[in-house]
Amino acid sequence: MVALAISWLKDADQALQTSKNQGKPALLDFSAAPQ
Amino acid sequence: MVDFISTHFIPAKIHIKEQPQTFKRFGAQWTPTLLIMAPNGEEAHRIEGFLGVDDMLAQLQLGLGKALFKMEKYAEAEKHFRAVVEKSPKTEAAPQALYWAGVAAYKGTNDPGKLKETAKAEQQKYPDSEWAKKASVWA
Numbered sequence: 001m002v003a004l005a006i007s008w009l010k011d012a013d014q015a016l017q018t019s020k021n022q023g024k025p026a027l028l029d030f031s032a033a034p035q
Numbered sequence: 036m037v038d039f040i041s042t043h044f045i046p047a048k049i050h051i052k053e054q055p056q057t058f059k060r061f062g063a064q065w066t067p068t069l070l071i072m073a074p075n076g077e078e079a080h081r082i083e084g085f086l087g088v089d090d091m092l093a094q095l096q097l098g099l100g101k102a103l104f105k106m107e108k109y110a111e112a113e114k115h116f117r118a119v120v121e122k123s124p125k126t127e128a129a130p131q132a133l134y135w136a137g138v139a140a141y142k143g144t145n146d147p148g149k150l151k152e153t154a155k156a157e158q159q160k161y162p163d164s165e166w167a168k169k170a171s172v173w174a
Binding site for chain 1: 037041043044045048049051052053054057058060063067069070071072073074076079095098099102103106
């Protein structure tokens with residue numbers, strides 16, 4: 001299955017907690033791009 | 036790229052204007068900065084500055100391999116390291132990926148021959164890279 005878009009979280013701690021729970025690495029993207 | 040990120044990572048985007056403290060906490064001094072974090076919360080890989088698609092994908096897969104290595108999933112890590120070398124041999128990630136493929140193979144088997152093979156492969160493929168120099172001690 002191909003994902004149509006990335007479901008970005010906006011909270012680093014939430015990503016790290018989910019990563020821990022799922023045993024899957026987290027990707028934190030620090031950005032200044034226009035939103 | 037979208038599929039690779041969605042499949043292999045829990046992604047979060049942090050914007051400088053909204054969360055400057057989070058930038059500081061993770062030592063993100065410039066944008067773009069991407070951190071690949073192992074599930075135990077340790078940083079596995081850091082990508083700083085803009086990269087084109089091929090280089091970015093190679094760096095993401097290298098980082099995925101390094102996160103799996105931290106999780107002691109050596110066979111899976113080696114698979115991703117070797118994929119970088121095979122799919123993106125001309126990227127800057129490739130010599131490093133080849134090095135870590137050798138280390139992962141050694142950690143998974145305790146066979147020092149894996150390191151020797153890696154030193155030889157680095158010399159053949161990337162003789163001018165720092166990773167060939169680092170691996171040369173195994174020859």
